[in-house]
Amino acid sequence: MTVHQNTDATKAICLQREALQRKPLQRNHSLDAKFRSWKVNPHIGTEFETGVQIRDILRSPNTDELIQDLAVLVAERNVAFFRNQDLTFDEQKELADRLGRAAGKPSESSLHSHPISDESSEFGDKNYAISSELDKKLGTLLALNTSELHRTYWHSDITFENFPSDYAVLRLREVPPEGGDTLWASAYEVYDRLSPAFQRFLEGLTATHSGDGFLNLQARGLTNINPGPRGNPENVGTHLTAVHPLVRTNPVTGWKGVFANSEFTKRINELSKDESDWLLKHLADLTIQNHDLQVRFKWNKHDVAVWDNRSSFHSATYDYDADEFVRLGERSASVGEKPYFDVASTSRRQALGIAPPVARRSHLASLAKLHE
Numbered sequence: 030m031t032v033h034q035n036t037d038a039t040k041a042i043c044l045q046r047e048a049l050q051r052k053p054l055q056r057n058h059s060l061d062a063k064f065r066s067w068k069v070n071p072h073i074g075t076e077f078e079t080g081v082q083i084r085d086i087l088r089s090p091n092t093d094e095l096i097q098d099l100a101v102l103v104a105e106r107n108v109a110f111f112r113n114q115d116l117t118f119d120e121q122k123e124l125a126d127r128l129g130r131a132a133g134k135p136s137e138s139s140l141h142s143h144p145i146s147d148e149s150s151e152f153g154d155k156n157y158a159i160s161s162e163l164d165k166k167l168g169t170l171l172a173l174n175t176s177e178l179h180r181t182y183w184h185s186d187i188t189f190e191n192f193p194s195d196y197a198v199l200r201l202r203e204v205p206p207e208g209g210d211t212l213w214a215s216a217y218e219v220y221d222r223l224s225p226a227f228q229r230f231l232e233g234l235t236a237t238h239s240g241d242g243f244l245n246l247q248a249r250g251l252t253n254i255n256p257g258p259r260g261n262p263e264n265v266g267t268h269l270t271a272v273h274p275l276v277r278t279n280p281v282t283g284w285k286g287v288f289a290n291s292e293f294t295k296r297i298n299e300l301s302k303d304e305s306d307w308l309l310k311h312l313a314d315l316t317i318q319n320h321d322l323q324v325r326f327k328w329n330k331h332d333v334a335v336w337d338n339r340s341s342f343h344s345a346t347y348d349y350d351a352d353e354f355v356r357l358g359e360r361s362a363s364v365g366e367k368p369y370f371d372v373a374s375t376s377r378r379q380a381l382g383i384a385p386p387v388a389r390r391s392h393l394a395s396l397a398k399l400h401e
Contacts, residue, residue: 048373053283054132056101059094060086068106073215073341074324075102076110083116083124083333096124097131099335103196104132104281108213108336108343110326114200116333121198122361124335128196129363132281138192138364141260144243144269145252159199159345159358182344183214183316184292186362189240189269192261194338195365201358204328208349209356211326216286216340217377218322219315220276222386223287225396231287232276232370234300236309238293240269260364272298278371279340285374286340287312316342339365 060066065078086095103109126140186194220228244267246252257265275297277288289297291313297305316322326334336343349356378385385393 049278049283050369050371050373051133051280051283054097054101054104054281056105057094057098059091060098060102063089063095066109069110070321070324072218072322073107073213074110074326075106075108077112079112081111083111083114084120087120087123087127093131096127100128100131100196101281103128103335104279104337104340107215107217107341108324108326108334111333111335112329113331114333115331116200118359118361121200121333121359125196125198125361125363128198128335129365132195132365134195134363134365135192135261138261138366141187141190141194141264141362141364142255142257143187143362144240144254144259144267145246146255159201159356159360182292182347183313183342184290184344185216185288185338185342186360187240187338188238188273188288188290188293189271190259190261190364191263191271192364192367193271193273194362196335197338197360197362198333198335199358199360200331200333201328201356202330203355203357204330205349205354205356208346209328209354210346210348211328211334211343212323212346213326213336213341213343214316214319214323215377216277216288216342217279217284218319218386219287219312220285221376221378222315222319222322222389224389224392228276228285228376232274232285232372234275235272235298236275236289236294237296237298238271238273239295240293241295242292244269260362263367264364273368274370276370277339277368278374279337280366281337282340282377282380283371283374284340284377284380285370286377287315288339288368290342291316338362339368 064081066075068074069076086092086099089095099109122140129138186197223231243252243254247254254267254269256267259265273288275287275289276285278285289309289312294309297308300308384390
């Protein structure tokens with residue numbers, strides 16, 4: 030591509046972005062002026078150097094500027110990592126909620142109360158416990174329904190809600206000596222692995238999401254479902270089912286991403302069951318089998334991960350002996366906007382001027398020759 034062509038393409042993208050339903054936010058780079066960080070992988074993940082404390086961001090004189098910069102950074106990079114944090118759970122909740130507000134979430138949205146969280150627990154109902162001990166208590170049920178293929182654990186948080194999560198913050202207080210890593214994958218990159226015709230096809234589809242695993246726990250008398258409201262007036266009831274677009278626009282970046290996950294997405298509504306099952310498996314394969322769109326995080330005690338649920342998927346790794354070691358932490362989740370698809374939005378690679386994935390380039394070249 031020549032400089033002239035690149036300039037024209039950039040102008041075209043800028044014009045298109047002006048037509049978006051919501052104007053994307055831009056980084057102000059205030060974080061870069063105070064704290065050192067680096068990209069973990071080219072397409073996903075940023076880590077801050079050891080010693081950077083989230084509390085310093087929350088209490089800085091320019092805290093609003095820093096929080097907004099972090100909100101945009103996480104939306105662009107999918108997930109950010111902070112090592113060895115001295116952070117209370119109230120501060121963790123504050124961070125999640127302020128990230129959502131800095132990114133423009135609806136005023137009615139607050140912090141999520143998980144359907145199976147207990148408000149009488151140590152951290153209240155705005156916490157979702159990440160606990161190997163709890164997993165052991167539910168082990169009998171899990172053994173009946175768990176696939177030996179780890180692909181079934183990949184998910185975005187609470188997509189069964191009408192207004193799901195935008196940002197989530199997780200801190201682990203106890204970790205096994207090895208194992209228990211978490212992986213994240215970029216929904217932007219999954220979208221960019223599709224052919225243009227297939228991208229357009231997906232943009233007209235919707236999918237049903239269900240928290241049926243939690244309903245199964247209730248049916249067996251192992252928990253009660255919190256009827257809500259769970260962080261938004263529309264997150265109510267005990268059915269735990271919602272319909273969302275299959276391709277979602279992240280309002281912070283204006284970029285398109287595939288919004289379907291292995292755990293909660295049950296059916297693509299406009300397709301037959303066989304077609305839906307095939308397509309959901311194909312999207313899961315793109316997520317799981319492309320290591321270059323993933324990042325893997327090795328936890329130490331008191332590490333924190335902050336991620337954007339609108340444009341990423343994640344999965345914990347259960348490769349440690351839960352009878353011998355404990356993996357324990359708390360997740361706070363901000364509730365964001367109702368998912369939508371904006372026809373004026375672009376892909377991440379298009380917006381940043383990045384060439385298509387290597388495997389896609391020869392196909393696009395052959396298409397160009399076909400239309401000469």
